[in-house]
Amino acid sequence: MRTIVITGSSRRLGLFLVEKFLSMGDTVIAITRSPSQNFQSISSEHLQLIQIDSYDQFGITKAMQEIETLAERVDLLINNASMYDVDPENFEELENHYLSLFNVHMLFPTLLITALKEHMYSESTPGVVVNITDIYADNPNPEYALYCSTKSGLESLTQSFAKKFSPGIRCNSIMPGPIQFLEQHTEHQKSEVYKETLLPFEGGYMPVFQAVTFLLDNHYVTGTSIKVDGGRSICRG
Template identity: 45%
Template sequence: MKTAVITGTSRRLGAYLAEKLSAEGYQVFGLTRQLNPAQQYLTQIVVDYQSADSVMSAIRQLQQNGSIDLLIHNASLFEKDELHAHDSIDFYQALFAVHMQLPALLNQHLAAQIATTQGSGLIVHITDIYSENPNPAFSLYCSTKAGLENLMKSAAKAYAPQIRVNSIQPGPIMFLPEHSNSEKQQVMQQTLIAEEAGFEPIYQGVRFLIDNKFVTGLSLKIDGGRSLGK
């Protein structure tokens, strides 16, 4: 049985990927900030992403379970700068912990287990199209996602050829409940394929990266053309 480790599995994209991979026959370990009782199909490990000690405790649990075929860095914190005008330092540290420290520690300490899958081991960083073309309203978020993108490239060089490392840069796949109709319309007007695609295209991107053994160091945009604009 193949094994996948995914961060941020309690809801949205992480939950979708965990369920799809579980249905494929993967043993899925989900690193999450809170348990989801409905997710009986995966092994949930509660982690405080902002605590290096908590992350290392989770890593030790994962190290006891043998080889890992797939590691997906999905955990994310997406909020506007203006919401943290009075705690910007704490907010920035939280972004760094989730988007950069957590993936870096997992890559470093699980690489030996991923490398044992005889060249088919794969790490996927879920970044953002904003990592290349930042949105000034989310400048702190964008900068740490750019760091996650750069970390992917470094890891691709460091772990080749035993482990392939790639990123997926999502666009407007699924709006948040707090998005207003005007915000949704504005995004759609800037997207070549003007539809809310859902999470399936991201899963298809993961499947492409799993199946194509000659791809590493790739930033795969799955954004309906949003990064090009109109």
């Protein structure tokens, strides 16, 4: 039985990944700030919840204290926690907003990967890290400049950690595109996205899960990024 740690685990993609790995018989340690109702409805003895107040040093300290009591070995870490907000127009809000994005997308993954090293490192059966980034890391959206820059930073960290922790930990990333629209997206907004996507439909969460399992199962892949975006990254101007 594998042990899998997932951050940002109570909604959308994170919740989907939790449910899929549980259905495969894995033990899932789910890290979240606020468990959703759907997450709380999951009934499984193989699910362990770690609720933290913040994605920073205090959150890491609490998470690691609990992980130490739950698992000796971690086979897969998925850094999925994310904030997706437009850049604030108010100058006074820029610093706090940017720091929040940095903490979630870069600081917490850095601290968690480093803290879990002893639980993941093995030259015979390397642990696997999968960072969920964004195709905007390569082709930024100017309205989300700060978000894009921190996702780009996580892409860079992916390659850095692949070098730093080889050969005992494999570290890769997945760059999703329009896999699942938010409820507030209008049909017009969806159609505009489809116009700039080679496969003009919602991908759903399953293709991301399939990419994760590929990275988990393929022992000769590290330091790479997989775009799961229906071709949007090469179609969008």
